[in-house]
Amino acid sequence: MKTGTHDISVNYLGMELRSPLVPSASPLGEHVETLQQMENSGAGAVVLPSLFEDPYERHPNHPGFYFEEIIKAREALKIPVIASLNATTPESWIHLATQIAQAGAHALELNIYHLSLSPEVPSSEVEKAYIDVVKSVTSAVSIPVSVKLPPFFTNLTHMARDLKNAGAMGLVLFNRFYQPDLDLLSMGPGYTLRLSTSAENRLPLRWISLLYQHEIGYLAASTGIRTGADVLKMILSGASITQVCSILLQRGIPWLEAIEGELHQWMDTCNIRSLREARGTLSHRCMQNPDQIEREEYLKALQGYARIDVPSWRDERPIQIESRFKFGAR
Template identity: 40%
Template sequence: MDLKTTYLGLTLEHPLVPSAGPLTEKLDDLKRLEDAGAAAVVLHSLFEEQLRIESAELDYHLSHGVESYPEALTYFPEPSEFRLGPEDYLELIAGAKKALRIPVIASLNGSTLGGWTDYARKMQEAGADALELNIYNIPTDPDQSSAEIEDTYVEIVRAVRSAVTIPVAVKLSPFFTNFAHVAKRLVAAGANGLVLFNRFYQPDIDLETLEIRPNVLLSTPMAMRLPLRWIAILYGRLNASLAATSGVHRATDAIKLLMAGADVTMMCSALLRHGPQHLGTVKRDMIAWLEEHEYESVAQLKGSMSQKNCPDPSAFERAQYMRALTTYPVPPARGS
């Protein structure tokens, strides 16, 4: 069975890729994922806020008190000698490239246009095979228009694209007025791929302490329905790779997303629940399904049920929405 796929110009042995998360923070865990059969890995994200904080601390230590103490100018080491948090990330990239045989994709997470995007170049220099740009933004300003928000996304992608020559994928949320239009603009700005979709972690209220707490809930297979729809709609319309993330727990989830047009299917929650070895289970089940249904390769499967190739293209649009609502069975009244 030929499971090979191409993502961001990288040839992968199969389409199962661990996404950015707790299991991709340490080199030992990355080795475990490779041993379990990962086709590539996306490292955990380096955040814009980390880079801003480290830069501010560095400026403070280099300048604080220089006018009061003559020895201050020589007391602190040169900037190149500082051990900043982001430097550890670069070491992780370099270490992973040295230790692993599979592609290593770095992840840069931010929400505003700024100098932090220059760090993408350092990730490339450290050896990253590609970069996943995770733009995570929750607009709260009622005076900021949707056009302004979308323009910021485009400018961030352009800034990163101008800083690197390696492939760049953009991880997005689905909350745009016209997602297809935004996707087209980002590809035109230089994105080589789109990762659909980012999950917004919603806050919760602790009724005992009356504090707002972050609430991270692992995904379920139902979450794959949203990326499935949009990947199916975008397949064949954009000159870019498509990655599905969120809700990939079983071989059947991955197969459906590949049929919709995904080049790779990314996993996180399922691996946190079952461990890295779950990759092998999903891969074996995928091969069994393909053989049972007489497929010879993933390439033969890919995009076969996209909107472009589906016998009923309206299935991904409003007509199917109305059909679903009008045909759902109503339970009988009690006592009848």
């Protein structure tokens, strides 16, 4: 759909979306009323909170309530409804994914989180567990399936290709896990939830840019996307959509409109008429020698680091130190 002179429509997992802005899995998507609010505020699609297999027995309506929510959301919304699943056994991945598809979800996001704590388990085995889940789910359902990944793989490019070959149509980069802190007063773990900042989107930005050239399917950016500028950077790097969570928890669902407004402003400033045409134009694909450029950028970043204020240990007043990096010098 065209808004003004800018076309912000995108295609994700084969679905036509009016906008790349997609609220990601979170409690904000638990009720059909808030899902409608997302649609009214311009969301291109919605991702429902994950169906976690674990509380299965503790909640008498679980997982039936989840399938009912999918049915209600499908009835109430015009935009695509993406369900999300986090199961634990091979049987339940298949069983629950099949029921989600039967309930009418347009697509399914697999929220796989497999943390191996045993030194006996090699990384290849952990990766195989991901691949096996994707293979079994994609053989069981005919709706598009994407995989939400953590960033911690030895070779993410290889892993991404294997996931595509296993049947994943897209990847969501990245899931954000809540690492516990230590609470020195209780001398125990501290579990305060810290929402993200835009600074955290450098990780998905870089990987989307690197993966785009390998044509491993649709890429969805997640983590630290808060502004129209963040959205445009992700699209230029190769993302098809941008998922938003923390900013909506902080500012409320209607803030989607502010992000979209800013996206239009940036498209104007950068003379971009269509997100489809702009997608991936600043990815590493456009660079002739990505490995060498990656190294040069790394060295430049380290050398340019001196151009910041560094607080002194003693009085915490910022002190100015001069840059060793000269802009424009190659």
